[in-house]
Amino acid sequence: MSTPVVIWGAGAIGGIIGAFLRRAGREVTFVDVVPEHVAAIREGRLRIEGPVASFTIGGPALLPQEVTGRHPLIILAVKAHHTEAATRALLPHLAEEGAVVSCQNGLNELVIADIVGRGRTIGAFVNFYADYLEPGRLHYAKRGAVVVGELDGVRTPRITALHEMMRVFEPDAVLSDNIFGYLWGKAGYGAILKASALTNDTIAEFIADPARRAMIIALVQEILAVARADGVVPIGFDGFDPDAFLRDDAAAMTACLAALERMNRASAKPRSGIWRDLAVRKRGTDVAAQLAPVRAAARRLGLTTPLADRLVALVDDIETGRRAIGPDLADDLCGVLP
Numbered sequence: 001m002s003t004p005v006v007i008w009g010a011g012a013i014g015g016i017i018g019a020f021l022r023r024a025g026r027e028v029t030f031v032d033v034v035p036e037h038v039a040a041i042r043e044g045r046l047r048i049e050g051p052v053a054s055f056t057i058g059g060p061a062l063l064p065q066e067v068t069g070r071h072p073l074i075i076l077a078v079k080a081h082h083t084e085a086a087t088r089a090l091l092p093h094l095a096e097e098g099a100v101v102s103c104q105n106g107l108n109e110l111v112i113a114d115i116v117g118r119g120r121t122i123g124a125f126v127n128f129y130a131d132y133l134e135p136g137r138l139h140y141a142k143r144g145a146v147v148v149g150e151l152d153g154v155r156t157p158r159i160t161a162l163h164e165m166m167r168v169f170e171p172d173a174v175l176s177d178n179i180f181g182y183l184w185g186k187a188g189y190g191a192i193l194k195a196s197a198l199t200n201d202t203i204a205e206f207i208a209d210p211a212r213r214a215m216i217i218a219l220v221q222e223i224l225a226v227a228r229a230d231g232v233v234p235i236g237f238d239g240f241d242p243d244a245f246l247r248d249d250a251a252a253m254t255a256c257l258a259a260l261e262r263m264n265r266a267s268a269k270p271r272s273g274i275w276r277d278l279a280v281r282k283r284g285t286d287v288a289a290q291l292a293p294v295r296a297a298a299r300r301l302g303l304t305t306p307l308a309d310r311l312v313a314l315v316d317d318i319e320t321g322r323r324a325i326g327p328d329l330a331d332d333l334c335g336v337l338p
């Protein structure tokens, strides 16, 4: 008998993973704060569309306040700035021996572990590309790396079972003994995505722009230096090669950025979720929340993060309406370089 799953945050990432699991006959309950989206799922109108998959499905779906009982496996897929509130809300519904799996960007496992306990926290890393279009409609634009791992890297029966389950969604899902290596790797790649959201460029255009090249390299190196100082070995995925940046190997960085440009040019999701929050959904992003643990680790380790600091401030400028998305914001970030 497979473990029933609760998807807490049933948007682009959670909704698509849950839909694939439901389609494969797994017991899945969706939880989300958007009533119209919850209703669509409950009424069998959850539509997955795009080049990767196209199907409609439904399943039990609840608002957080409607959840009852205690559950053995909860996949958390809210944005990083909602992690703490969502984890506090799910806590009474997590079984004593249960676990929360963070399918998010950022180092959310640290926040989750503080609330539910480290033993009840499982790490995950997702790099597939998806968008929430409207209630009941999710766009699955591109497959990408999916990785799970215990926080201490141990191969437990529950992580093996979770890995098998994630392979139902992504056949190439990886079971890793260094999940933080992947999460810090994504923090490096994710910094490029965040910076690209300062402009209306596509991710590919931003990476290809020679005016941005030195800043991109310095930003990625700044983040990965924190990982390295913290004793983490960042791991590569989907064309991102953290070693190239850590070695400051010019040819390897050029090759990596060319690969990332190609990969993003071929994606049916041309811009980041952060850009979509700012430009389309006109709402706050999780940029500050994603970068908070990176900047905190840097301070603890006696490092500085001038580019990440400025990036957070510039995104805040957009969020609060002080400045509009545009190339001048990226110029401003480039201006941090000596």
Ligand SMILES: NC(=O)C1=CN([C@@H]2O[C@H](COP(=O)(O)OP(=O)(O)OC[C@H]3O[C@@H](n4cnc5c(N)ncnc54)[C@H](OP(=O)(O)O)[C@@H]3O)[C@@H](O)[C@H]2O)C=CC1
Binding pocket: 008, 009, 010, 011, 012, 013, 014, 031, 032, 033, 034, 037, 064, 077, 078, 079, 080, 082, 085, 086, 089, 103, 104, 105, 106, 126, 127, 128, 129, 130, 131, 132, 273
């Ligand atoms: N989309 C992508 O391609 C990728 C996303 N990620 C990461 O995955 C995570 C999820 O992102 P994504 O799926 O895109 O985000 P979405 O906004 O599409 O989905 C998150 C859903 O969770 C809901 N939500 C917010 N707070 C709560 C809460 N307390 N309890 C239950 N539901 C809640 C949101 O509602 P509301 O909209 O009202 O806040 C939304 O419906 C993020 O960390 C993101 O950075 C990682 C890789 C790729």
Ligand SMILES: CC(C)(CO)C(=O)C(=O)O
Binding pocket: 105, 126, 127, 128, 129, 130, 144, 193, 269, 271, 272, 273, 274
């Ligand atoms: C660009 C993408 C999909 C890469 O995983 C992403 O992380 C985001 O949109 O926030």
